[in-house]
Amino acid sequence: MLAKVQVWFLIASCLCICEAIADDRLPYQIDPAVVDLLDQLPDDAYDQLISNDPSNPVLYYSRGLMCSLRGDLEDAIEDYAEAIRLNGKYADAFAGRGCALAMQGKTAQAITDFDECIRLAPSSVVAYHNRALAYASRGNTQRAIEDIDLAIIVGGGTPDDHFVRGKLWLKLDEFDRALADFNAAILHSSDVCAKHYAARAEAWEGKRQYSEAFHDLDAAINFNPTVPAYLASRARLYVLFKQRDKALADLAKAIEIDPRLAFSYCFRGGLRKLSGELDQALADLDKAIELDSQYALPCRLRGEIRQAEGKFELSIADFTKAMNLDPDSTAECLARRAVCYEQIGNIEKSLDDLDQLIRLQPKSATAYYLRGKIKLVKGDVSGAYTEAELAFRLDPKLVSALVLHGQTLLKQGKTGKAVEDFERAIRIDPTFAIAYLSRGEMSLSTAQYDLAITDFDTAIRLAPDDPEVNNKIAWLRATCPESKYRDGRLAITLATKACTSTRWSNPAFLETLAVAHAEAGEFDIAKKRVRQAVAIGHGEPSKLQSVLIDLFQGGQPYHTEHIERKAELIADDFIPPSPNKK
Secondary structure: OOOOOOOEOOOHHHOOOOOOOOOOOOOOEOOHHHHHHHHHOOOOHHHHHHHHOOOOHHHHHHHHHHHHHHOOHHHHHHHHHHHHHHOOOOHHHHHHHHHHHHHOOOHHHHHHHHHHHHHHOOOOHHHHHHHHHHHHHOOOHHHHHHHHHHHHHHHOOOHHHHHHHHHHHHHOOOHHHHHHHHHHHHHHOOOOOHHHHHHHHHHHHHOOOHHHHHHHHHHHHHHOOOOHHHHHHHHHHHHHOOOHHHHHHHHHHHHHHOOOOHHHHHHHHHHHHHOOOHHHHHHHHHHHHHHOOOOHHHHHHHHHHHHHOOOHHHHHHHHHHHHHHOHHHHHHHHHHHHHHHHHOOOHHHHHHHHHHHHHHOOOOHHHHHHHHHHHHHOOOHHHHHHHHHHHHHHOOOOHHHHHHHHHHHHHOOOHHHHHHHHHHHHHHOOOOHHHHHHHHHHHHHOOOHHHHHHHHHHHHHHOOOOHHHHHHHHHHHHHOOOHHHOOHHHHHHHHHHHHHHOOOOOHHHHHHHHHHHHHOOOHHHHHHHHHHHHHHOOOOOOHHHHHHHHHHHOOOOOOOOOOHHHHHHOOOOOOOOOOOOO
16 A cells, blocks of 8 residues: 655664754655554554455554554554564564664664665665664764765655764764865755755864854854754854853743753753852752762762752762762762862871772873871871872872872971972972962971061962962961951951851861951950851860860950971861861
8 A cells, every 4th residue: 555665764863963862853755645644543453454365464564653652662563573473574664673773772682683675675875874873872983984884875865864974973973074064055945944954063163163053053043943953052152252141042042842851940040150150050060960869970960069059968978979980980989089089088088089080091191199188287208208209200280290299298297399399390480389388387386477478468369269279378367476467357358258268168167267257356256157167077176266266255266386386286287278177
């Protein structure tokens, strides 16, 4: 009754534009005339025909096709199998069953069916085309391209052939070849197709020709403004062009179109995180995780925000989950989780993470640097010195390792060599605020307050929002033994900024704010801040906190006799100070 029908089942997995959001998949396509004919048939038409002629393979094939169109893949596979049983040389039935199997993710079985179809009908464009997609879904991109080449040779090359091959070239970073295919797809399309322009934008972006990419994305969105992927891609370009508000507008539109896509929330959350809008960023990342619990990126980004807020146990859980979901994120998450473990006083787990990181990346200068910082916390100055040397040898531009090296020399009393390290770090990177901060702290240790304040002023000019920098300068301005360098009101401003940026979760910063209020004569507020610091910790006051409580009860501010006094009260003096550490 029906002529043989060629059906184009194109598997979506190889056609993504943006991770986890693209929906430019090509549904299986059939001749419009056949669609009209199928629409005229009642659903049970083939049941009646088959009951009248149960040995006709064409009827089973045709019913299988109807089932495939409805998404009833199991029923379709059974009908295709019956058609093949009745006619073992029915090439289209092998092609149809291969497509249904591929749609179920059974690509190995699908490829076997496509192979048989091609053996029986070497000119079957559909079989080459769909076998290419099956290979692509299995990660065999080169083999997929070979099949699309054959489809183009046999069939002359349709716009969809060029589109799919262009997408495959993108996977291999062959951007010029991808452009050639997308140009061909656009040139030979009878109708304007938004997905061709969006795909060509990917190729332009790969070549870092962002203006051309932007132009094509504009075209894609004008032709089809309802695809979230195109809006998300354009938002990414807006970020590159530093047009944040326009990027957020595109992401808001993408979410309005389809509020179920985790990627849009994750992207917007990451953008808001970079802009310091942490509450809104967390809300977006929470939503992304709610929509897709197996999505690693929002877990990692949320972990970074929680780490910055001092919620280290929660951030550890996020980094752990991100690593489990995406092994490619392991190195980044291990480095961050190690810092979090150190902050809650679990030094052994911190070192375990860094050891694992170094096994994964034995030439990672950052890993050795972090391990050196942890060893310095443990009091292993010699070990920290060795790690810092190794880190700087691996990456001579890693000024943080050079500063750590200087800090270890300072602990050993080698102030001259420490100064050389700090000054060398400043020469390498004159914008590295921590180098000035460290040199300023060294000046404090020798009571050279003018030099210290000069370096501190430079540090805060370079990093005005860095909580560590604000905290250190606030401490000096509140506690300096020489009254001419103290400024209680300035200390309150700086310490408040440090506390606010860490969501009032860092007890060391709260201690600084307390001594700042005491210096300004506000002892009731000072006592409140100390109690707040104690509550965030283990509930028992540290040595320093006990001293502060006694002084404030008597209406006295806290002034350091010299910088070592604080180091004596706070075990393992370390930058940044470690809250919750006994």
